[in-house]
Amino acid sequence: MVVSDETRHGMKVEQPENLRGIVDLPHLSVSQLGTYDDCSLKYDLKYNQHVPREASGPMIAGIAVHKAIEIAETELWWPEARNFEGYEAPGYLAFLDVFTRAVDTAEGPIRWGGTAGTEDREWWEFNGLFMLQRYQHARIAMAENGWGAIEDETEYRVLAEFPGVNRAVIGYLDKFLMHEGGEPMIVDWKTGKIGNADPMQFATYARLLEIVRGIHVSRGLAIFLRAGTAARAVKHMTFRPLVPHVDEMFAGLERGLDAGIFRPNTKAWCSTCEVRASCWYWQGQGGDPK
């Protein structure tokens, strides 16, 4: 018996019934942990005050790529090369549909990524196809090497209560695989900078899986979809030694939230902060040149 819930990308997934009681409670995530560590004032503006955020081109495009991957997984498009072989292929059109609607309905100007915003709408419309082809090649290679999906959904949501933490912790696994030899693996599709993957993200997912499923995960892959070669696309993540510290990391976050400690990080990369328009620090010093 399962219940359905929205994922972070707005698709439906199924959750075990034993999660039903904590689904609606305030929860913490690894994104929140990272935001608080990066700048606790940003956390307050974003998660407590819900101030307007600048539209982020990389985020819009990343969500569109992940949506297309979700559909490719649920519709079983990924084993067939023709589903991603050109700009008329269904895999690409699924991406383009989500991307176009999000760009066209964004409120205010969109801040694009790359040097001087060169990774703009046109860049994503051109390169989105190659990112999805990279996903497909990686997915096929993993299947050929004995890795099968534990969960049918691309994005598998896991929610649990950690010892010493009052709020539930939530994680969204892009893919959770099991090798035919019996070893589990967490996979995360990355649309951002090559090499940019957070071991704490994998450690948090591993801890969640320990609590919810009783499965110990030591293997994780970050797949960088913008990489030009397969060798550059795959990063084997080392995270297992972090897992025993995950509970305390979230307990520390919770203590900070409960104490109302929200301060600007004056070393933060304010120029890319999506809530800088509402930030007294950034406004108060005339806009950070960084």
Ligand code: SF4
């Ligand atoms: S602009 Fe800088 S100091 Fe202000 S919330 Fe954002 S990251 Fe923090």
